[in-house]
Amino acid sequence: MAQSRDSVFYTEEGFEHNLPRRHRAAKGWQIALLASMVVAILALIALLLNIIDGAFGYVAVQNTVNPGDLVLGIQEEEMLAVANTQSSEDDDALARGVAGDPHAIGFFGYAYYQEHADDLRTLAVDGVIPSAGTVDSGEYGLSRPLFLYSTAQLMREKPEVASFLNYYLDKVNGEIDDVGYFPLGDLVLNASMLTWMNATGTDTEDAETVSWPVLSPQGLDGEVIAAGSSTVYPLSVRMAQRFEEAGYAGEITNESIGSTAGFRRFCVDGTADIANASRPITRQEIQLCDRIGRDPVEFRVGTDALAVVVSQENTFLSEVTTEQLQAIFTTAETWSDVDPNWPDEPIQRFIPGADSGTLDFFVEAVFTQDLAELPKETLVSILQGHVSEGLFRRFESEVPFAERSQEDVYQLVVERVVEPKIEDTWPFFASVLRRSEVLAEAAEKYPEAEIRFVSWIDPGFIRSPQSTDPEKAGVRTAILGSLWTILITVLFAFPLGVGAAIYLEEYAVDNRLNRLIQTNINNLAGVPSIIYGMLGLAVFVRALESLTSGKLFGVVDPTTANGRTILSAGLTLGLLILPLIIINAQEALKAVPNSLRQAGMGLGATKWQTIWHHVLPNAMPGVLTGTILAVSRAIGETAPLVVVGASTFITVDPTNPFSKFTTLPIQIYQWTSRPQDEFRNIAAAAILVLLFLLLTLNASAVLLRNRFSKRRYS
Amino acid sequence: MTDNGSANKPLPANGRYAIEARDLSVYYGDFRAVKDVNLHIEPRKITAIIGPSGCGKSTMLRAFNRMNELVPTAWAEGEVLFRGQNIYSPNVDAVQVRRHVGMVFQKPNPFPKSIYENVAWGARINGYKDSMDELVERSLRQAALWDEVKDKLDQSGYSLSGGQQQRLCIARTIAVRPQIILMDEPASALDPIATLKIEDLMRDLAENYTIIVVTHNMQQAARVSDQTAFFMMDEDRAGYLVEYGPTNEIFTNPHDQRTEDYITGRFG
Numbered sequence: 001m002a003q004s005r006d007s008v009f010y011t012e013e014g015f016e017h018n019l020p021r022r023h024r025a026a027k028g029w030q031i032a033l034l035a036s037m038v039v040a041i042l043a044l045i046a047l048l049l050n051i052i053d054g055a056f057g058y059v060a061v062q063n064t065v066n067p068g069d070l071v072l073g074i075q076e077e078e079m080l081a082v083a084n085t086q087s088s089e090d091d092d093a094l095a096r097g098v099a100g101d102p103h104a105i106g107f108f109g110y111a112y113y114q115e116h117a118d119d120l121r122t123l124a125v126d127g128v129i130p131s132a133g134t135v136d137s138g139e140y141g142l143s144r145p146l147f148l149y150s151t152a153q154l155m156r157e158k159p160e161v162a163s164f165l166n167y168y169l170d171k172v173n174g175e176i177d178d179v180g181y182f183p184l185g186d187l188v189l190n191a192s193m194l195t196w197m198n199a200t201g202t203d204t205e206d207a208e209t210v211s212w213p214v215l216s217p218q219g220l221d222g223e224v225i226a227a228g229s230s231t232v233y234p235l236s237v238r239m240a241q242r243f244e245e246a247g248y249a250g251e252i253t254n255e256s257i258g259s260t261a262g263f264r265r266f267c268v269d270g271t272a273d274i275a276n277a278s279r280p281i282t283r284q285e286i287q288l289c290d291r292i293g294r295d296p297v298e299f300r301v302g303t304d305a306l307a308v309v310v311s312q313e314n315t316f317l318s319e320v321t322t323e324q325l326q327a328i329f330t331t332a333e334t335w336s337d338v339d340p341n342w343p344d345e346p347i348q349r350f351i352p353g354a355d356s357g358t359l360d361f362f363v364e365a366v367f368t369q370d371l372a373e374l375p376k377e378t379l380v381s382i383l384q385g386h387v388s389e390g391l392f393r394r395f396e397s398e399v400p401f402a403e404r405s406q407e408d409v410y411q412l413v414v415e416r417v418v419e420p421k422i423e424d425t426w427p428f429f430a431s432v433l434r435r436s437e438v439l440a441e442a443a444e445k446y447p448e449a450e451i452r453f454v455s456w457i458d459p460g461f462i463r464s465p466q467s468t469d470p471e472k473a474g475v476r477t478a479i480l481g482s483l484w485t486i487l488i489t490v491l492f493a494f495p496l497g498v499g500a501a502i503y504l505e506e507y508a509v510d511n512r513l514n515r516l517i518q519t520n521i522n523n524l525a526g527v528p529s530i531i532y533g534m535l536g537l538a539v540f541v542r543a544l545e546s547l548t549s550g551k552l553f554g555v556v557d558p559t560t561a562n563g564r565t566i567l568s569a570g571l572t573l574g575l576l577i578l579p580l581i582i583i584n585a586q587e588a589l590k591a592v593p594n595s596l597r598q599a600g601m602g603l604g605a606t607k608w609q610t611i612w613h614h615v616l617p618n619a620m621p622g623v624l625t626g627t628i629l630a631v632s633r634a635i636g637e638t639a640p641l642v643v644v645g646a647s648t649f650i651t652v653d654p655t656n657p658f659s660k661f662t663t664l665p666i667q668i669y670q671w672t673s674r675p676q677d678e679f680r681n682i683a684a685a686a687i688l689v690l691l692f693l694l695l696t697l698n699a700s701a702v703l704l705r706n707r708f709s710k711r712r713y714s
Numbered sequence: 715m716t717d718n719g720s721a722n723k724p725l726p727a728n729g730r731y732a733i734e735a736r737d738l739s740v741y742y743g744d745f746r747a748v749k750d751v752n753l754h755i756e757p758r759k760i761t762a763i764i765g766p767s768g769c770g771k772s773t774m775l776r777a778f779n780r781m782n783e784l785v786p787t788a789w790a791e792g793e794v795l796f797r798g799q800n801i802y803s804p805n806v807d808a809v810q811v812r813r814h815v816g817m818v819f820q821k822p823n824p825f826p827k828s829i830y831e832n833v834a835w836g837a838r839i840n841g842y843k844d845s846m847d848e849l850v851e852r853s854l855r856q857a858a859l860w861d862e863v864k865d866k867l868d869q870s871g872y873s874l875s876g877g878q879q880q881r882l883c884i885a886r887t888i889a890v891r892p893q894i895i896l897m898d899e900p901a902s903a904l905d906p907i908a909t910l911k912i913e914d915l916m917r918d919l920a921e922n923y924t925i926i927v928v929t930h931n932m933q934q935a936a937r938v939s940d941q942t943a944f945f946m947m948d949e950d951r952a953g954y955l956v957e958y959g960p961t962n963e964i965f966t967n968p969h970d971q972r973t974e975d976y977i978t979g980r981f982g
Binding site: 596598 | 779781784786809810812813814816817819821823824825826835836839840883886887890
């Protein structure tokens with residue numbers, strides 16, 4: 001690269017500047033350093049993202065018992081218990097009862113009203129009279145869908161079932177008016193037909209090109225048993241009749257026993273081929289069906305409206321509101337209780353029985369009560385009815401129900417009876433980035449479940465103790481354990497470590513013994529933490545048991561029979577970080593300029609005065625930085641604590657240094673090794689708590705340090 | 715060991731000298747840094763110690779208040795008499811000595827505290843009971859710093875300039891009311907104007923205090939000192955006193971050839 005001497009920056013003899021190569025090398029190093037930093041930051045980000053991925057996300061929550069059903073059950077019982085109330089599964093009996101008494105009121109399917117239209121009068125509810133128009137548009141509040149349920153397997157095994165349903169769907173809209181219900185719109189009926197084709201396998205890839213097969217009942221034989229809703233009953237009877245007329249040789253049996261009983265026959269006993277229902281099947285009923293290998297398919301066949309009826313002889317009623325209906329069927333004794341304009345006569349009530357879907361439907365439609373708003377007494381009786389006697393007695397003995405608030409009892413009911421269970425979880429980034437996919441998957445897998453975006457870390461998680469149920473488990477015990485342990489660790493290691501450092505730096509003369517001690521301390525900082533755990537086990541847990549278990553101080557904790565206490569753990573961690581604190585404090589002391597010591601001594605101060613007033617305050621920021629690092633390490637330690645005997649499952653808060661304990665890292669370690677997915681989520685949440693705890697402790701230490709630093713310059 | 719309480723009791727009088735070294739040798743381990751020095755310091759005068767680098771000037775200075783002992787291996791032989799009392803005798807407390815023989819260092823080294831606290835601390839740890847505000851003001855006035863800092867006493871000593879810091883160190887030293895002030899090249903880290911101020915201050919202080927100053931700066935020694943001691947080192951690198959006398963005499967009419975060679979700049 002020699003340049004001529006004419007150049008401004010010519011190259012001298014004996015030099016070879018080689019500038020491009022030197023610049024390349026410099027650039028290369030710069031890039032390498034940048035890369036190291038980037039890798040470090042990426043690792044940190046990846047760690048955080050990984051934790052966040054677990055700590056938030058969608059969950060599918062399913063209630064073991066539908067809270068609506070609980071309210072329903074309570075409400076029905078209440079209605080049935082009211083005086084002057086007659087209930088029957090036989091709608092004809094109800095119709096007759098109402099017709100015979102001018103002060104009677106009742107409700108049942110619109111069909112029965114039509115049959116008895118001469119004796120009965122239907123009331124407008126909230127100003128809407130039931131009619132094809134008002135029911136179809138949904139204006140009339142007391143209307144409900146009618147269903148048939150069967151299974152694909154049944155329809156294959158018993159062609160007469162498939163054929164009957166085929167006929168049913170084909171002809172229902174022609175008959176339904178006559179029976180007294182309201183026909184389905186084309187869209188809904190088509191959906192039912194598609195379901196039938198799906199179940200029988202007669203559909204093809206392209207559903208549009210396939211046409212509805214009209215099967216002939218000719219030549220078919222066998223018995224088809226349909227059971228369930230008294231509302232669907234007349235329609236099904238009519239369709240069965242027509243089916244037989246069309247040439248069916250076998251027998252179709254219809255039983256009017258109520259929707260719920262019908263599902264029982266269909267899903268539990270397995271004796272019914274078809275369930276007639278005036279409400280959709282519940283999740284529990286699907287599960288029941290599943291147990292006997294039945295997978296129900298649903299056919300919507302029509303719409304029913306409830307008719308609230310009075311006798312033709314009734315003179316004062318033409319319309320009611322929902323609120324009035326509530327009063328009429330529960331609290332009111334006489335008509336004048338509901339409305340002073342009405343006669344002072346007892347209300348005679350005729351309602352369908354508890355097994356009837358009609359009653360369920362009425363209660364659902366009229367009483368919109370929320371479980372959370374039920375009175376305490378009702379909630380207590382729900383609880384009593386659903387939990388074991390022993391558990392109920394335990395609640396009573398913990399806090400008598402008389403003293404509990406409604407809110408408290410409601411929580412108990414939710415926790416013990418409704419029992420929301422998390423069926424599945426999705427990680428954060430899937431939940432955010434593939435939201436629609438996740439929601440679709442969840443909806444398909446858990447149609448009944450509520451899909452919620454949850455933060456696994458919430459106030460309840462912080463406040464609750466450990467539990468075997470990941471949804472109830474929290475980190476309170478672990479946080480308290482960690483704080484107690486760290487307190488002991490700091491109280492033990494900080495004064496000891498700083499003291500040792502001051503001695504080594506300020507007092508110890510440079511001789512062979514002190515050099516040996518120094519080397520030893522440096523080496524101790526590198527000993528694996530598990531070794532400290534073994535030391536702690538041998539010394540603090542075993543040899544010093546009487547001290548660490550608190551026996552020496554007269555503390556007798558019935559749960560602790562030995563030295564596996566917070567004190568042992570704190571001392572063990574203290575030993576672990578002692579070398580770190582000593583080394584860091586020594587470095588900080590070394591960094592204090594000698595001129596400061598001379599200035600102090602030169603004024604006639606003793607060595608200790610100089611150290612205490614000048615050397616130590618100036619070394620303090622460095623000492624604290626070292627201590628922060630050391631304590632951070634102690635907070636995150638797991639192995640030595642496992643050896644020293646941290647509890648893996650403990651729900652009792654530590655109250656003193658002689659308590660049994662667990663710490664956050666141990667809790668996290670234990671949770672990550674559980675098989676259930678949810679434990680991974682709460683482990684992630686616990687890691688966030690741990691990070692937050694670390695951040696808080698570090699921040700307060702940094703604040704403390706800055707106070708020292710400030711003193712230094714002002 | 716004597717406690718701080720006895721600090722106020724006068725030590726036995728020692729004739730006319732403020733402090734006196736007799737056959738003093740100072741060692742660092744086996745190494746003799748200063749040998750067989752006999753030096754008597756006049757009271758209320760400024761005594762300059764000059765000499766080439768490494769001749770033991772600073773060691774000699776520090777021997778006067780046992781500051782050498784901060785070096786773990788240092789020890790001394792011979793006597794230093796302060797008002798008749800050998801400060802190296804076993805029953806004398808070095809802490810006591812340093813309160814009576816104060817020291818100002820080469821580099822200004824105020825405490826990392828407020829200006830007020832810098833001055834007050836020494837007095838406080840020595841058990842000063844009277845009004846601290848008065849003491850601080852008086853000391854700062856004596857150190858010719860009061861007017862510059864009176865409005866910012868709560869600010870850090872580090873906020874001052876180098877020359878002000880050095881005067882603060884002097885104020886801090888005189889606040890414990892020593893009789894002798896040792897100054898180890900007090901102006902060597904300062905600019906010429908700050909240096910002049912320090913020198914003026916030294917002259918003022920000499921009315922009340924005995925000052926021993928080590929300096930590399932011959933002009934400074936000539937300007938400020940009343941007495942001058944010239945040190946050199948022998949072939950074992952041990953420092954020894956060559957000549958001691960009134961400054962005028964040393965600079966204009968030295969008795970020793972080596973002194974003349976040194977002050978005329980022939981070596982050193």
